Amino acid sequence: MKVVHTIKELQSELSTHKDLYKKIGFVPTMGALHEGHASLMRKSVEDNEVTVASVFVNPTQFNDKNDLLKYPRTLEADCALLQACGVDYVFAPEIAEMYPSEDMRMFSYPPLDEVMEGKHRPGHFNGVCQIVSKLFDAVMPDRAYFGEKDFQQLAIIKKMVDDLKYPIEVIGCPIVRETDGLALSSRNARLSAEERENALNISQALYKSCTFATNHSVEDTQKMVENAITAASGLQLEYFEIVDGNSLQKIANWDETDYAVGCITVFCGDVRLIDNIRYK
Numbered sequence: 001m002k003v004v005h006t007i008k009e010l011q012s013e014l015s016t017h018k019d020l021y022k023k024i025g026f027v028p029t030m031g032a033l034h035e036g037h038a039s040l041m042r043k044s045v046e047d048n049e050v051t052v053a054s055v056f057v058n059p060t061q062f063n064d065k066n067d068l069l070k071y072p073r074t075l076e077a078d079c080a081l082l083q084a085c086g087v088d089y090v091f092a093p094e095i096a097e098m099y100p101s102e103d104m105r106m107f108s109y110p111p112l113d114e115v116m117e118g119k120h121r122p123g124h125f126n127g128v129c130q131i132v133s134k135l136f137d138a139v140m141p142d143r144a145y146f147g148e149k150d151f152q153q154l155a156i157i158k159k160m161v162d163d164l165k166y167p168i169e170v171i172g173c174p175i176v177r178e179t180d181g182l183a184l185s186s187r188n189a190r191l192s193a194e195e196r197e198n199a200l201n202i203s204q205a206l207y208k209s210c211t212f213a214t215n216h217s218v219e220d221t222q223k224m225v226e227n228a229i230t231a232a233s234g235l236q237l238e239y240f241e242i243v244d245g246n247s248l249q250k251i252a253n254w255d256e257t258d259y260a261v262g263c264i265t266v267f268c269g270d271v272r273l274i275d276n277i278r279y280k
């Protein structure tokens with residue numbers, strides 16, 4: 001495995017593989033890697049002859065500067081995990097490499113980016129599209145892997161790829177969870193023991209709502225989850241929405257769609273956690 005820091009170096013490495021028509025898989029990350037990321041890496045290694053992972057904490061997608069400052073940075077441990085997964089190249093650029101000047105491009109994919117994370121984190125998806133498009137331009141992979149944990153992000157990346165006609169297949173990968181159900185997240189490392197216990201209520205409420213949903217309305221299921229989070233100690237609900245998995249718009253009745261997903265964001269102390277569950 002080779003670690004490279006510049007686009008020039010990366011492209012010169014990849015050109016040898018591209019000349020031989022090797023399939024290139026790409027997994028963008030912000031580091032502080034865990035088993036969730038590892039599952040994406042393994043899938044890419046399985047599907048492609050060459051896998052590139054990027055590790056870059058992208059400043060333009062953080063609307064909360066404190067969150068950016070506190071974001072864990074663990075490049076050495078990340079490289080060990082990536083090597084164990086069979087990744088071929090790690091692209092770990094400095095900020096100036098990705099943003100030699102301010103990125104003035106604006107990405108807007110309504111109505112996908114107007115709801116949920118888009119509403120609560122203004123500018124977040126613009127920043128995500130800025131960095132992912134720059135990374136796609138640098139790597140030009142055949143396939144790119146994203147986690148369903150960031151459900152809205154995955155939908156918006158697919159839309160961007162379609163919009164900009166990138167010849168890249170975007171592959172969504174299932175959420176990896178701790179054995180007790182908590183969705184793995186780089187931010188989990190910031191939870192105290194007590195917060196970690198409180199955070200468990202998020203996935204538990206989602207699981208419970210799945211059974212509940214089989215004989216209750218969308219509205220009642222919505223309330224059930226809201227009440228479960230409000231009743232749990234140390235958690236503050238930012239939003240819970242039951243949406244159509246393609247349009248990301250709220251549904252009022254289960255029969256409106258055959259792809260219903262519940263998306264949730266909760267503050268656990270000052271750590272912002274997201275999760276989602278598919279109802280059908």
Ligand code: AMP
Pocket residue numbers: 028029030031035036037039040145146147148149150173174175176177183184185186
């Ligand atoms: P991040 O480093 O948080 O930007 O995440 C990089 C990629 O890993 C994104 O596509 C995430 O959706 C994905 N990812 C993060 N956590 C998980 C998880 N628990 N299960 C599956 N994929 C994940």
